[in-house]
Amino acid sequence: MTTAIDLFAGLGGWSTGARMAGVHVLWAANHWPEAVHWHAxxxxxxxxxxxxxxxxxxTQVPTHDLLLASPCCQGHSKARGKKNGNPQHDASRSTAxxxxxxxxxxxxxxALVENVVDFLKWALYxxxxxxxxxxxxxxxxHIVDCADLGVPQNRPRLFIVCTLSEAPLQLNLPKVEHVPAASFIDFKSARWSPIHKPGRAAATLERIKAGRAAYGDRFVMSYYGNTKSGRDINRPIGTITTRDRWAVVDGDRMRMLTARENLAAMSFPSTTKHPDNHRLTVHMAGNAVPPLAGQRIIESLLEAA
Structure with missing residues (x-):
C-alpha cells in the first residue's frame, strides 16, 4: 500500500501521519473551505x-490502496451529542x-476510520x-490512548481497521514511553498574566490553589471537564479539544496554551502551516487525528497486511 485518500481531512492529521509513514495521499476532501485551504x-x-x-x-477520485477517514464525531461525543438538541449533530452522524x-x-x-469511542454506541453502528x-x-x-503511541496527550480514540481479508486484522500497535506536557510548553513565552488580578473567577483561584498543593508551582489545569485540581506537566496533557481548554500555571502567573502548543500537543510538526487566528487554529488542531498516532497505526497496518 503506497497511496491513500483522506475523507474529512481537516487540518491533515491523517495525511501528515500517512506522509510520515511513507504513504502518498493522492486526494483529500472536506466541506469547510478554510480547512481545505490549510490542508492544501x-x-x-x-x-x-x-x-x-x-x-x-x-468516479472523480483516483484509485488508491488505503482510505483514511474521520467522520464527524460531534454527534457521538458525550459533550456535544444529540441530547443537547442540536439537529446539526443528527446530520453529522450520517457522514460515516x-x-x-x-x-x-x-x-x-x-480503510482506517477514526472517531470517538462513543461511535460504538451509535444506534446505527x-x-x-x-x-x-x-x-x-x-x-x-482498536481503542487506543494516543499517549501510548508517543503523542504528548492522553486522548482515547477509536480506530477501526477495515480490510478485505478473511478475518479481522488486529494490529500489533507499539506502546511507547509517555511524553510529558513539559516537552512542548514554552515557559519563556511573554503572554502571561498575574494569577491575582481583578475579575479572576473564584473557581479558577480554587483550582489553582488545589493544583499548586498537588504539583507545585508549575502545572497545567483545565477550564472545563473533570480536572479540578490541575495536572502534572511531567505526564501527557489531557485531551486537546476544539476550543481553549488548558491553562499553564507558573508561580504567580498563568496563560492559556498558545496555538503552536496546541498543535505540538497533537504531534503536528513544527513546520505545519496554520491560520494566524488563534481560535481557528485551536479548533482545527482539536478536531484532528494526531499525526504521530496516524503514522504508527498506518505503519502497523502496512506491516500486518
Missing amino acids: SNHPDTQHVCQDLHQADW WAVVSALEFHRPYA PAWCAAMNALGYQLAT
Missing part, C-alpha cells in the same frame, strides 16, 4: 476537493456512510458494520 498549504502534492461527501462523485459509499466504488484493500461486511470488509476495533 501543508500538502501541495495532494488533489483537494471542497465538498459535502454525501454528494461525492467517486460516506465511508461505505467510497469503499463500494473503489474497493481498496484497507450495527447497520454500518453490516454494510461494511456486505462489501467484504472485516472490521477490527
Whole structure:
C-alpha cells in the first residue's frame, strides 16, 4: 500500500501521519473551505476537493490502496451529542456512510476510520458494520490512548481497521514511553498574566490553589471537564479539544496554551502551516487525528497486511 485518500481531512492529521509513514495521499476532501485551504498549504502534492461527501462523485477520485477517514464525531461525543438538541449533530452522524459509499466504488484493500469511542454506541453502528461486511470488509476495533503511541496527550480514540481479508486484522500497535506536557510548553513565552488580578473567577483561584498543593508551582489545569485540581506537566496533557481548554500555571502567573502548543500537543510538526487566528487554529488542531498516532497505526497496518 503506497497511496491513500483522506475523507474529512481537516487540518491533515491523517495525511501528515500517512506522509510520515511513507504513504502518498493522492486526494483529500472536506466541506469547510478554510480547512481545505490549510490542508492544501501543508500538502501541495495532494488533489483537494471542497465538498459535502454525501454528494461525492467517486468516479472523480483516483484509485488508491488505503482510505483514511474521520467522520464527524460531534454527534457521538458525550459533550456535544444529540441530547443537547442540536439537529446539526443528527446530520453529522450520517457522514460515516460516506465511508461505505467510497469503499463500494473503489474497493481498496484497507480503510482506517477514526472517531470517538462513543461511535460504538451509535444506534446505527450495527447497520454500518453490516454494510461494511456486505462489501467484504472485516472490521477490527482498536481503542487506543494516543499517549501510548508517543503523542504528548492522553486522548482515547477509536480506530477501526477495515480490510478485505478473511478475518479481522488486529494490529500489533507499539506502546511507547509517555511524553510529558513539559516537552512542548514554552515557559519563556511573554503572554502571561498575574494569577491575582481583578475579575479572576473564584473557581479558577480554587483550582489553582488545589493544583499548586498537588504539583507545585508549575502545572497545567483545565477550564472545563473533570480536572479540578490541575495536572502534572511531567505526564501527557489531557485531551486537546476544539476550543481553549488548558491553562499553564507558573508561580504567580498563568496563560492559556498558545496555538503552536496546541498543535505540538497533537504531534503536528513544527513546520505545519496554520491560520494566524488563534481560535481557528485551536479548533482545527482539536478536531484532528494526531499525526504521530496516524503514522504508527498506518505503519502497523502496512506491516500486518
